Structures are given as structure tokens and as C-alpha cells.
Amino acid sequence: MRLHEKLYPNSKNGNRKNDLVVPRFITLMQKCVEHKIPDVFITRAHFTDLYVLLMSLDIANIKAQLKQKSKDAQKARHVQVRDISQADAVKFLKGGGNG
Amino acid sequence: MIKTKLPVFESHIDEKTNKLVIDDKEINITIDTSLFAEERWEINFPHNAKNETIFAYIERLKSDGNLDPAHAMSHLKALYCFLEGDDIADFKSFCQLFAITDTKRLARLVEKIKGVFEIIIDSATTDSKN
Numbered sequence: 001m002r003l004h005e006k007l008y009p010n011s012k013n014g015n016r017k018n019d020l021v022v023p024r025f026i027t028l029m030q031k032c033v034e035h036k037i038p039d040v041f042i043t044r045a046h047f048t049d050l051y052v053l054l055m056s057l058d059i060a061n062i063k064a065q066l067k068q069k070s071k072d073a074q075k076a077r078h079v080q081v082r083d084i085s086q087a088d089a090v091k092f093l094k095g096g097g098n099g
Numbered sequence: 100m101i102k103t104k105l106p107v108f109e110s111h112i113d114e115k116t117n118k119l120v121i122d123d124k125e126i127n128i129t130i131d132t133s134l135f136a137e138e139r140w141e142i143n144f145p146h147n148a149k150n151e152t153i154f155a156y157i158e159r160l161k162s163d164g165n166l167d168p169a170h171a172m173s174h175l176k177a178l179y180c181f182l183e184g185d186d187i188a189d190f191k192s193f194c195q196l197f198a199i200t201d202t203k204r205l206a207r208l209v210e211k212i213k214g215v216f217e218i219i220i221d222s223a224t225t226d227s228k229n
Contacts, residue, residue: 024152025138032134044100046132047154048223 028054100183101130101218106207107186107196123204126196128184132219139180143190153180157216171199174212181219 031054032042042050074081084092104125113120140153147156157177160170172194179193187193198204 023141024148025134025141028134028137043133043135045134046223047134047137047152049225050134052225 031058101132101222103128103130103215105182105196106204106211108198108201108204121198121201126184126186128182128187130181130215130219131183132181132222136181140177143180144176147176153177154220158220161216161220171205171209174209174216178212178215181215 028051029042032050035054035057037050037053045053071081105128107124107126109122109124111120111122112118137148137153140156141148151159160173160177175194175197176190179187179190182193186196197208
């Protein structure tokens with residue numbers, strides 16, 4: 001945010017000093033609730049481990065969302081994408097079709 | 100939770116000799132490396148917490164080579180956030196437990212803190228830089 005203010009001092013969003021700054025702890029607890037992390041794990045796990053877990057869960061969620069978005073876009077273009085096995089792929093490339 | 104002991108001191112005036120007597124002792128503490136250490140960091144030292152997490156802070160102290168008696172207050176600040184114990188009420192009373200003005204005792208304390216920081220950093224199964 002500070003870097004943004006430095007780069008764009010006259011921008012509309014430049015003056016964000018009065019914005020509510022949520023403490024890091026609250027943000028992480030929100031993420032724990034969102035991902036339904038058990039209380040015992042929160043109290044016992046090392047901070048770094050918990051942080052890595054939350055990030056990996058977020059990354060997995062974003063990946064799933066992107067995949068879904070891509071599927072929806074393909075559906076809108078009437079393109080059907082199917083997950084096939086290796087054997088089916090070989091068969092298709094040899095010209096035998098994929099059944 | 101990791102249990103350990105910290106070297107502290109207690110001073111009193113000997114009524115017979117009228118001299119200052121310093122007794123060394125140890126207090127039992129528990130090291131909490133969970134998310135609640137970060138909570139204590141943000142509550143007690145918001146100015147520092149604004150820029151970095153407690154773990155980034157101790158890693159920086161370590162990488163900058165600032166684990167020496169000259170930076171004792173920085174160490175105590177960080178250490179305070181990780182500790183749980185009956186003898187620790189607040190940061191002021193925590194600081195009063197240690198003989199910061201006594202070079203020998205301070206060196207012993209800094210050595211202990213250095214070890215505690217190593218354990219705190221190494222006790223994670225994942226590396227924060229991953």
C-alpha cells in the first residue's frame with residue numbers, strides 16, 4: 001500500500017490511511033474458520049506450519065475455481081473436455097478414436 | 100509447547116551486613132510457537148508487528164547477526180511473545196526478572212535466548228522460505 005502511495009501520490013485510492021487495517025492475527029483466524037481448521041491444531045501447530053497450510057488450501061481453492069471457470073467458458077463455447085486415461089489417449093492418437 | 104528454564108535474578112539487602120545480595124535462580128517457562136505468539140506480538144508491539152511477523156523478526160535478528168548483548172531488549176521483546184509462565188505478568192515485570200546491567204549475567208541470558216530462538220525457528224516442519 002505504501003509503495004502504491006509512493007508510485008501514485010495523486011491516485012484516487014492513494015490516501016488509504018484511514019482504511020481499517022485488520023491485524024494479521026485476525027486475518028489468519030478468519031482463514032482458519034473459513035477452512036474449518038480444528039481448534040486443537042490452531043493451538044498446537046507451529047505458526048509457520050499453520051501459515052503454510054492456510055496458503056496451500058487457498059492455492060488449492062483458487063486452482064479449483066480457475067478450473068471451474070475454464071470449464072464454464074468451454075461449455076459456453078460448446079466445447080466438451082473430458083479427462084481420459086493414458087490408454088485412451090494413445091488409442092486416439094493412433095487414429096482409433098476414443099470410443 | 101516446549102518446556103524450559105530461564106536464568107533470572109533476585110536482589111535484596113542483607114540486614115546483617117547491609118550489603119546488596121544477588122541470588123541467581125531459574126524460572127520454569129513454556130514456549131508457545133503457535134498463532135497465539137503472533138497475537139501477543141501484535142497486541143504488545145503493534146509498531147513492530149506492522150512491518151513483520153514475530154517469526155520474520157527473530158529470523159532477521161539471527162541473519163543480521165544481532166544476537167548479541169547490545170540487542171538484548173530486542174531479544175526480550177521477541178522472547179516475551181513466545182513465553183507462557185506463572186512468573187510473567189506483563190512485559191515490564193518480565194524485563195525486571197533479568198539482570199540487564201550485569202554483563203556476565205546478560206551474556207548468559209543472551210546465550211540462552213539464542214538457543215531458544217534456534218529451537219523456535221527449527222521446530223516448524225516447513226521452512227518459511229519455501
